[in-house]
Structure formats: structure tokens, C-alpha cells
Amino acid sequence: MGIVVGFDLDMTLIDPRPGMVAVMNALGEEAGLPLDGEHFAANLGPPLDHVLRDFGAPEDRINGLVDRFRRLYPEIVVPETVALPGAHESLAAVHEAGGRTVVVTGKYGPNAELHVKALGLAVDVLVGELWSDGKAVALREHGASVYAGDHLGDVRGALAAGAVPVGVTTGPCGRKELLDAGAEVVFASLDEFPAWLSRRPLSGARAPAR
Known part of the structure; x- marks a missing residue:
């Protein structure tokens, strides 16, 4: 069986x-809350309910704000989002090696799926609403x-x-x-991923014990 590679x-x-700046600012204006879209967009990763609590949103409003x-x-x-450098090429590299691609994200699954379809990302499996160590459930x-991500939580999940x-x-x-x-390797972008993958064995690529 070919390699399975996960991506955030x-x-x-x-x-x-x-778009994240715009949607958080729109939500704050609508809700009458001091939600900072620029800060939110600069620190993407944690689940939305955590972010809203950090902004001081009342606990009894969190579920409604998330919805x-x-x-x-x-x-x-979705219309304002672009693929990052190397994204399409990295997914293609996994498939060219006979493998499968799995996206594991903290994002709400249906909205994540909209991005995948809008940008034509070659994703075999998509799992949403998992964060940090919780991503290990889907990865296992x-x-x-292999799991590639931009956040410390992604490293922990891997x-x-x-x-x-x-x-x-x-x-x-x-x-x-x-x-x-604990990342084994760090790249400036996914542009570097296909060459790295091509140098690795296609099976048994488990992380060493730490």
C-alpha cells in the first residue's frame, strides 16, 4: 500500500x-463585540470557540457566534482564498508516488470542503474540526x-x-x-515538499520515538 500523507x-x-479578516470583523460588527479580524487572521490555527473566548465573547453567546x-x-x-505555493504540486507528488492525501484541519468540515472544491485541490480524504493532539485520531x-502543517499544534498532532x-x-x-x-524538517513553503518526499522511503516513514 502506498504512502499516506496528511496536510493541514x-x-x-x-x-x-x-477573507478571515473580513468575516471576523463582520461578525464583531453584527454582534456588537470587539472581535479583531487582523489578529485572528495572523494567528490561524486554534478552534473558533477558543478564539472567541480569547476575544472576551460571553460564554452564553459562543455557540451562536460560531454558527x-x-x-x-x-x-x-472562500472567494478571497488562494492556494499557497507548492500546494498543488505537493498533493500531486503524493499521488505520483502511488499514495493518498488526507487533509486534517481544525476548520468546520463543510467550509473546508468548499475551499478544496473551489481551488481544485487533489485531496482524497478531508477531516474537519480536529485540533493539535486531536488530529492524531484521523491521522492514525x-x-x-507524514503530516505537514504550519502550527505547533500540527507538530503535536503528527x-x-x-x-x-x-x-x-x-x-x-x-x-x-x-x-x-519536534518537526523533523521545516520548509519556507510547500514548494520544497515534493523534492523532500521523493528522497524518502515510501513506507515505514514513521517518526522516531521522542
């Missing part, structure tokens, strides 16, 4: 930041031996699943942070 979505495969964000999202964020289920953690600095975390968290 936001700031790994796609750049949704302009409203998800309804606003398709028209505001689908047999991923390690928890026994997959090789690959970091990219297209998101909020720097090279040293990702390496210190």
Missing part, C-alpha cells in the same frame, strides 16, 4: 487571511505516516499519531519554534 489546510495548503461565523464564511472567505485512522512532522513557515510559527516542538 489554513496557511499550509491555502491562504484565507483576507453565525460558519454561515457568513462561504460568501466572504487513515494510516498517515507526533501523537507517530507520523513524521513536517513544518512550513507560511503560518504564525517560525522555523525554530517548529523544530523545537
Whole structure:
């Protein structure tokens, strides 16, 4: 069986930041809350309910705000989102090696699927609403031996699943942070991923014990 490679979505495969600024600001204006779209977009990764709590949203409004964000999202964020450098090429490299691609993201699944379809990303399996160590559930289920992401939470998820953690600095975390968290290798973008993958064995690519 060929290799299974997992990828994060936001700031790994796609750049949704302009739309994220707009949707969070729109939600804040509508709800009468001080929600900072620029800060949100610069620190993508944590689940939305965590973000809203950090902005000081009242606990009894969190569920409603999450639902409203998800309804606003398709028209505001999806049209403004672009694929990051190397995204299409990295997915293609996995398929050319006879493997499968799995996207595991903290994003709401239906909205993540809209991005995949809009940008024509060659994704075999998409799993949403998993964050940090929780991503290991899907990575193990689908047999991923490599997981690439931009956030410390992605590294933790890969390690928890026994997959090789690959970091990219297209998101909020720097090279040293990702390496210190346990990433085996860190790239400036996914442009570097296909060549790295071509040098690896196509099976048994599990992360070493740490």
C-alpha cells in the first residue's frame, strides 16, 4: 500500500487571511463585540470557540457566534482564498508516488470542503474540526505516516499519531519554534515538499520515538 500523507489546510495548503479578516470583523460588527479580524487572521490555527473566548465573547453567546461565523464564511472567505505555493504540486507528488492525501484541519468540515472544491485541490480524504493532539485520531485512522502543517499544534498532532512532522513557515510559527516542538524538517513553503518526499522511503516513514 502506498504512502499516506496528511496536510493541514489554513496557511499550509491555502491562504484565507483576507477573507478571515473580513468575516471576523463582520461578525464583531453584527454582534456588537470587539472581535479583531487582523489578529485572528495572523494567528490561524486554534478552534473558533477558543478564539472567541480569547476575544472576551460571553460564554452564553459562543455557540451562536460560531454558527453565525460558519454561515457568513462561504460568501466572504472562500472567494478571497488562494492556494499557497507548492500546494498543488505537493498533493500531486503524493499521488505520483502511488499514495493518498488526507487533509486534517481544525476548520468546520463543510467550509473546508468548499475551499478544496473551489481551488481544485487533489485531496482524497478531508477531516474537519480536529485540533493539535486531536488530529492524531484521523491521522492514525487513515494510516498517515507524514503530516505537514504550519502550527505547533500540527507538530503535536503528527507526533501523537507517530507520523513524521513536517513544518512550513507560511503560518504564525517560525522555523525554530517548529523544530523545537519536534518537526523533523521545516520548509519556507510547500514548494520544497515534493523534492523532500521523493528522497524518502515510501513506507515505514514513521517518526522516531521522542
